[in-house]
Amino acid sequence: MPSVTFEHVRKRFGDSTVVEDFDLVVADGELLVLVGGSGSGKSTILRMVAGLEEVTSGTIRIDQRDVTALPPRERDVAMVFQDYGLYPHMTVRENLSLGLRLRKIPRQEIDRRVTWAAGMLGLASLLDRKPKQLSGGQRQRVAMGRAMVREPKVFLFDEPLSNLDAGLRAQMRIEIGGLQRRLKTTTIYVTHDQVEAMTLGDRIVVLADGRIQQIGRPIDLYRAPVNRFVAGFIGTPPMNFVEGTLRENNGQAVFITEGLSIGVPREKTLTANPTQSLTLGIRPEDLRVESSAAQSVDDGSSAGVLRGRVVLVERLGGTSHVHFDVAGGGSRMMASVSNDRLPIVGETIVVRVPPERVHLFGADGRAIGRTAEIV
């Protein structure tokens, strides 16, 4: 049964459209992540579900009930805010219980839920403190507790981790994921951080300029981005892009750019016209760096090999990022390599581009050969 349904939802602020024709069904118990840059409309969508922002046109349903015109309190949703939104003049206990008291829930039931949430989140000893006396992570937990005690149909998270430092963020990310799996409450989670999106989401919706770019499981977005935006957005470090053209060569499609020519599998070029100008995308972790240029390389090889001069090596510990300029061309690329054989700056390296890992995008940014999956 669908839990939250969007039907042609649009939102305009004055003359500018922030959300355009948003159609989506969130399944019961699912953790759906809305991800995008600033101005993509992701927070606005969340606030429309919450009832904090009016819908310009379209319908939002929660459990099949049309809630489009209902005020927040009648929607049975709870929200966790980026800066927590805790009442500074109230204790943790009061913060947790206020929403229940306003709903005239019996005293004993309130106590039961507060105790339950505080226990689950490790807040039991902090109930009589004020928010000011808590650390960032503790405030974050109180904000989550306040949503939990409401026992709502839907949880809404609006960039809940962006005020925390990196270590705490990773820890809270795991906690949120674990909590959601235990409670099995339908959750819509907004973030600009694609790592959060990849690790938390059952499904991810990638947004740009108020439009859905792609919906899918994290791994699908990673493996088969439908356009250049999604390809560049999902995955760290980001995908390399090289401009070039496609040619026919002895019955095989060959992508040609300065310093590289690479035969591309048939199924990836189905929708491309020969001689069309294209963008090739390849993830840093898919590039194979083969050290010295001493090895003889067959330049015309369809295996796709290029030479590059190393300009920077970033050592991250487990892996390192090798930045290099493609020989014979202006483009700079990056390869992610394991540490056992690191080139040095200035060295000329040979980089193998596996044809099956290559993504091709047309001039309009759409992935070529994947039209069927484009949303």
Added chain:
Amino acid sequence: MKQLRRIALYAGLTIAAITFIYPFLWMASATFKPAAEAGSLALIPHDITLDNYRTMWARAPFGRALVNSTFVATTITLAVLVFGSMTAYAMARLNFRGRPALNAATIAVLMVPGQLTLIPLYTLIVQLGWIDTYAALIVPYLFNATAILMLRQFFLQIPQSLIDSARMDGMSEPRILFTIFWPLSKPVLSIVAIFTFMGAWNEVLWPLLVVREQNLMTLPQLLTVFALGGGAGTVGVSLASAMVLVVPVVIAYMFLQRNFIESMAGSGIKG
């Protein structure tokens, strides 16, 4: 050398402090002096007497005026706080058509000097038949543009997520204002309260215009009529009536002083 400079500094400050406090102390002490001694500059009277207060109380209804003033000033202060914060909340945090115009209009009101509206306002009160009523003293002061703007400025700094949380928790807008915004706005509310109260308490001109009935007169009004009208007779009696006027304001200030200082120290409301 350092020591010397310090002494000089403190001497200077002490003199400055005395020049501020001496007239007030002298006034206070003069009210307890018999008529013969009233002109002396000494702070401690030779013969302490309450005659000045007795005379004052006997000659004009100062008790009644005290009640009138308290009632009028308190009502105005409460109204300015309640209506002012409601208006400020709407102007700061709600979206509605005409909000920028309302903001501009509120600021424009500040630029109109009170003397300019005095006569039209008086005519209006006459037409309403409100001469010699509390309404004439209170109604024109129920809203105050300065208070609205001060509150609005403060309300703008309260994080949006608090309002959002409160709405999600099921609060109505008035409830958000009075149970979330008010507790967080104590410093600015106290400042507005004390300025409004003092302004209302000290107002003389307007009551003189709209109230002629002695039993409805406010304290400063009665005092003016009494002292200027020659009713006081002696300096001591005049000053005694001035004391009655000043003491409540000083007490009110002392009560609110803590919040006053707090607000100047700045309040971290980040939650």
